[in-house]
Amino acid sequence: MAELEVQIAGVSFKNPLIAASGTFGFGHEFQAFYPLSTLGGISCKGLTLEERPGNPPPRIAETPGGMLNSVGLQNPGVEHFIREDLPWLKRQGTGVIANIAGNTPEDYCAMAERLSEEPVDMIELNISCPNVKQGGAAFGTSCESAASITSAVRRHCKKPLMVKLSPNVADIGGIAAAVEDAGADAISMINTLTGMRIDIRTRRPILKNNTGGLSGPALLPVALRMVWQASSRVKIPIVGLGGISTWQDVVEMLLAGASAVQIGTVLFSDPYAPVKMLKGLETYLEENHVGSAAELTGRVRSW
Amino acid sequence: MAELEVQIAGVSFKNPLIAASGTFGFGHEFQAFYPLSTLGGISCKGLTLEERPGNPPPRIAETPGGMLNSVGLQNPGVEHFIREDLPWLKRQGTGVIANIAGNTPEDYCAMAERLSEEPVDMIELNISCPNVKQGGAAFGTSCESAASITSAVRRHCKKPLMVKLSPNVADIGGIAAAVEDAGADAISMINTLTGMRIDIRTRRPILKNNTGGLSGPALLPVALRMVWQASSRVKIPIVGLGGISTWQDVVEMLLAGASAVQIGTVLFSDPYAPVKMLKGLETYLEENHVGSAAELTGRVRSW
Amino acid sequence: MKPYDTFDCAVLQNRELAPGFFDLTVSCLQAAQTARAGQFAQLMVPGKTLRRPISICEIDRNQGTLRFVFGVRGGGTLQLSRLKAGDQVNLLAPLGNGFNLGDTSRRVLLAGGGIGVPPLLEAAKPFGKRAVLTAGFRSRDAVILKEDFEKLGCGVRIATDDGSFGHHGLVTDLVEDIPFDVVFACGPKPMLRAVAALAHRRGVPCFVSMEERMACGIGACLGCAIQLQGENGPYYGHVCKDGPVFPAETIVWEE
Amino acid sequence: MKPYDTFDCAVLQNRELAPGFFDLTVSCLQAAQTARAGQFAQLMVPGKTLRRPISICEIDRNQGTLRFVFGVRGGGTLQLSRLKAGDQVNLLAPLGNGFNLGDTSRRVLLAGGGIGVPPLLEAAKPFGKRAVLTAGFRSRDAVILKEDFEKLGCGVRIATDDGSFGHHGLVTDLVEDIPFDVVFACGPKPMLRAVAALAHRRGVPCFVSMEERMACGIGACLGCAIQLQGENGPYYGHVCKDGPVFPAETIVWEE
Ligand SMILES: Cc1cc2nc3c(=O)[nH]c(=O)nc-3n(C[C@H](O)[C@H](O)[C@H](O)COP(=O)(O)OP(=O)(O)OC[C@H]3O[C@@H](n4cnc5c(N)ncnc54)[C@H](O)[C@@H]3O)c2cc1C
Ligand SMILES: Cc1cc2nc3c(=O)[nH]c(=O)nc-3n(C[C@H](O)[C@H](O)[C@H](O)COP(=O)(O)OP(=O)(O)OC[C@H]3O[C@@H](n4cnc5c(N)ncnc54)[C@H](O)[C@@H]3O)c2cc1C
Ligand SMILES: Cc1cc2nc3c(=O)[nH]c(=O)nc-3n(C[C@H](O)[C@H](O)[C@H](O)COP(=O)(O)O)c2cc1C
């Protein structure tokens, strides 16, 4: 049997399938389908220092091959997570990644420091959320701001630090290199592309927030390209995500340069998708006589 | 009957549906389906100063809700176009837009100058093609380079000048404003997002060029968002494109801020798509008592 | 027993009830055992990123079937309308809280608007003669399920927007002289608001079934937010998990 | 008459010829009148961005039908394999140049590899006994259309990769003692190359049908490039418009 376990920045995940932040809540709802230990890990819903109400509805719009969301980081705050969700999550036998977002660098640092005392396996820095300092532009869209927030958090973070990159940029490779230099232990990519839909009956944007984040299969080729580009610029491991919905997509993402993957939007149409992917991946490894999932990482032979 | 004619930078198009560059060749192949005068206009396959062989195959890969191409501007060169295609095209009773791309600013300027003497209705500056100066980064991905190429061409161009923007950027509004300031008469947007697919059997990228441009429905929400953002930054008209495949998409794009639209990838699955869109648009205008297509432009009531 | 699960279900019947309204019955043994009135299912539509939430209209525990009645609104419901007996459809069900029917010896007012009427049918069953349906539709063409409620012994009063059937006017116009102890309502927001106000004036508990655009359907994505009245002011609850049925007084009708 | 057009066609039959290989007949009156051997159609697959190019295997002008034989490779052909009699499928056809059959009193060698065999069937018709098919398949399981060629009176020689049927080896192994004046070939590139070399050694004209990934199928998008030998050196032609059939000597076998 092929080895599915992978190591990301010193943390071992029993398989390379991790639930993507914001699509899996804190795991409670999905245990109806299978034990959470089925997954390599869970990246929890994005946390902020204080509770956040999120954006007004509608928050969801469908797009061809994808969807938009403008949930806006609705969450109960980091303390509530530590008190109410984390103890339970830790008992589920899966890797736990805390995904954090802030309005200010100080917020990020405070959360990283607080979570460093708790039994989370990894901290994922979401630097691609809207509504942050710098006149609304996200930290994740320039090398300088991405590097500065990473190094600030690095100083407060005792856990392995994974930085989650935004795809709304011209040079993803540059940003990946910048966060590596600034001390990131791993990179996860990609977050959502910004999109919009309009209701032609009401002539209003479908989302009350006007725009939202595009996720789902439509995103896959962009995510693959970006992971491939970033992986040639950094040595730290990359967790690939964006539109993965079949086991073949998982294999593609690993080949492109990812050491593990995150699974998001597909869970909404098929909550069992990770179970099917795991099976497909195992069969692929065996049929192709590949000893371990880790051996696929970056093994695309580019032209 | 609602008025379908639209004006873009002083050029009138009998309806707002224009074939997108690279998806319609020089029109010859599509006259098998309907007279080209069905369309408001045709943006011809991208031209370069000299003939270009294009990239090696495979050049096409499918993606969920979209496709990648790496045709690489295969074209017979601007002189050949003027000699062999333009005279015929001018007789078809539709607007003719020459789409140009260059390796250097000088190339662009020379083509604009040359085409200014010919009976094309408009020149579309493709500043989002790969393989240009500046170490491989496209002109279209920074405000400075986009502005400088636009103003250089502006000085050599006697025709209405439309600049076609790349979506592979962090701040589309800034780039739109920069090309307006630099003298563009109109903007068309968006070109393709860069993407990749990998064949998991051969473990090679499907495209010989490794990466290619993502087009098709998957792109629609990104295009709508960018047109909406750009339209709040510029006064010049915007021709919207990217993933439009139904008449509803046409209406959405106009509402988002476009004065006309271009139709690309959908032509591959349904060459008759523009005919259907025209009919749907007319019905929508009538049922909603809108006197003209132009009245839809920018009429989304944002939240 | 899992609280909800995905099921590949055989379509037993799908017929057009009224122009643009479809009546779909599927075989779903497990969900039929646990489903309750007012709960919903997320129906998979091949090729679409998101499932479509549709209320359960009837539950037949013996046959192991679920009935859905839906209107064609866009591409997803159009595709669902084309399902034929023998086809398969994948359901995520049962979801949400449903109507808490409580003491079924009470007199219940069922207030429905258009495509909001279907979920009230299963709720009507235990009340029978003690239920009155007041339902509003666009026009005579769009009147659905009238006979189904009559068969249960319910009183039925219909209003249409254009007066082409029953009362010419609003659902709330029909209620004046009806006595009731509890209200279950489903329909457009303005109607629900008016019904809630009416129930409030009478001092009678009112439960409304709400709609919002959904992704997961199970409370994980936080997509289907709805503003609710909380102890410390308004907050965003979620239609799929906290609802779709809410006590009317918890709804913030205007944001 | 339009050179090509889109057609909504009724599926008359779709059956599994051999494991993973399907035999699809559709009614397409207009295209059946103008189509020629070696041309292809682009089949629409609902939900997919791109049509799928499939060669025309047989043309029945009287019945107004087209026959396609295809293997399941990925999602698109899988969906096509599920078409049932009575379903509709949209075709863009006929496309490409086809085989120039020329003087049909010549002796023709039809060299096919796997799923490259189908387009040779229509080409075989006017030659009948003067045609010999040499065809290679993966294994006994994958042998298709053998009887169809035999019915036309063609000589048939089969090779399989694993020796489970006919000759254990390559298509080109079968040709040694066959006399022929012209070659039509379709199959994997290495096979075509070997066949072309063989024809070249015999000084006989050889025409090969090539494959490339396609978008438009009509020559507009320049997607399906193939390197060809031109007067001024190699250049990129296009399989859908300049081909899919090319004189073997114009192909640049290695880039
Ligand atoms: C809990 C609940 C129960 C429902 N029960 C019924 C029912 O019994 N019968 C019925 O006819 N309809 C019902 N609806 C509405 C039904 O979900 C929508 O009409 C349907 O999703 C429209 O899909 P579409 O693809 O046809 O439309 P499109 O507009 O193409 O859909 C695009 C996206 O928007 C969503 N969407 C569009 N309109 C609505 C809406 N009104 N509510 C929620 N999401 C929407 C779709 O789900 C999809 O994600 C219910 C909605 C909810 C939330
Ligand atoms: C002119 C021509 C004639 C053909 N005739 C036949 C035939 O008669 N019978 C038959 O079984 N097959 C034929 N093929 C190959 C057939 O087109 C592919 O097997 C099919 O497109 C695969 O689609 P898919 O969705 O199953 O695979 P996927 O791999 O999922 O397809 C993804 C994309 O790649 C394209 N693609 C994948 N493989 C090929 C290929 N080998 N050639 C071209 N495009 C490909 C698809 O069209 C699609 O756009 C022909 C190809 C060409 C170009
Ligand atoms: C409803 C929803 C909520 C999300 N919330 C978060 C979040 O809180 N933090 C975060 O880093 N990413 C969030 N994301 C982004 C996903 O983690 C992921 O990056 C993106 O959806 C692309 O992956 P997918 O296509 O597999 O869904 C959210 C995505 C969705 C669809």
Ligand SMILES: Cc1cc2nc3c(=O)[nH]c(=O)nc-3n(C[C@H](O)[C@H](O)[C@H](O)COP(=O)(O)O)c2cc1C
């Ligand atoms: C095969 C192909 C070739 C293209 N060639 C060009 C080109 O030469 N010049 C250009 O400006 N855009 C080119 N494009 C981009 C399209 O004009 C358009 O911007 C893009 O495809 C998005 O629109 P769509 O989704 O409607 O196709 C090409 C697109 C495709 C699919």
Ligand code: FES
């Ligand atoms: S739809 Fe996901 S929380 Fe309700």
Ligand code: FES
């Ligand atoms: S597929 Fe478009 S040119 Fe051949």
